[in-house]
Amino acid sequence: MAGEGVRVGREPLKDFARQLFMKIGMPPQDAETEADVLVWANLRGIDSHGVLRIPTYVKEAEGGYMNVNPRIQTLKETPAILVIEADRAFGPVATTFAMQKAMGKAKKTGIGWVFIRNITHQGAMGYYSLLAAEKDMVGLAEVSSPLNMAPYGSRAAGVANNPIAIAVPAKRHSPLVLDMATSIIAGGKLLLAIDKGVSIPTGWALDKDGNPTTDPKAAEILLPVGGPKGSGLALMLECITSVLLGNPMLEPYVYDRRVYDGHEIQNSFVAAIDIRTFTNVKTYKEHIDNLIDGIKALPKAEGFAEIFVPGEPEARTAEERARNGIPLPEGTVRNLRNVAGQLGVKLPQGL
Secondary structure, eight states: TTOOOOEEEEHHHHHHHHHHHTTTOOOHHHHHHHHHHHHHHTTOOGGSSSSGGGHHHHHHHTTTTSBSSSSOEEEEEESSSEEEEEEBOHHHHHHHHHHHHHHHHHHHHEEEEEEEEEEEOOOOOOHHHHHHHTEEEEEEEEOOOSOOOOOOSSSSBBBBBOOOEEOOSSSSSSSEHHHHHHHHSSSHHHHHHHTTTOOOOOEEEEESOOOBOTTTTTTTTBBBBTHHHHHHHHHHHHTTTTTTTTOOSTTTTOOOOOOOOSSOEEEEEEEEGGGGGOOOOOHHHHHHHHHHHHEEEEEEETOOOOOOOHHHHHHHHHHHHHHHOOEEEHHHHHHHHHHHHHHHHOOTTTT
């Protein structure tokens, strides 16, 4: 079957990724964080945001667009909010730092909100919202990127497919995790299709001239999920992130296209809400369990064997891949072998 490759164990793959990042000058702890976020995505079946990104990250770091030793600075701070300049840090490094700060503030004030300026690709945003859910908090994480999506009614890029993730804890069940882009599919799905050597469905994306395409290599403009709803949500997220930070990503002629075009530089926010500030944590989690049970007990539509809640398919995939290894398509394997050879890093067993 097209796209089939090999399976690699989680820990060997993570150690391999960590070694690669250290080879390009990243401090060991930062390399550990970066590797953990990428392999976490692969484990949960979010392969579009996993280790297939490594060759691009290495190239971006070598070109000076992703900073392996950033100078992360505090720009503004109040008891509940923090604004940090990420200095083009690798996304997981600065975002994990930001969520830890947000949770610390939430413990004191009930909510912590951290804005991040000038960060690079952050991986799967659900990782960060789950950090809060695992500490009995509600977690939110959002990205505002340079334009890559057509607003509803347009055939040219005018907004970004700004992803957002929300996670809440449960008691008997796994946390609910909604992690979605405002486009029909995440942009990384195009990279995954290329690595698998498969076409994409009509309706996912347009080519550079605004024409529908099924060729992932020709796809340059994403289409919004839900038509006007997706593009409207994307625009408003830009307004409460990048524009609020005075660092707009979408406004024509504002950002330096020599810096941003084709590179993963963006703005973001993460937030944590301390449940115990508002209600009893145990009771809250029991209510979430009841919500999940109620939804899954509803009559199933024709063609459906089960009703899933947000995060459930990924949690099941993680269980299977923890047992059997993480599958990597042929294109991803080839690219990882190439970068390992360039950097002199030993391949993990299976790769």
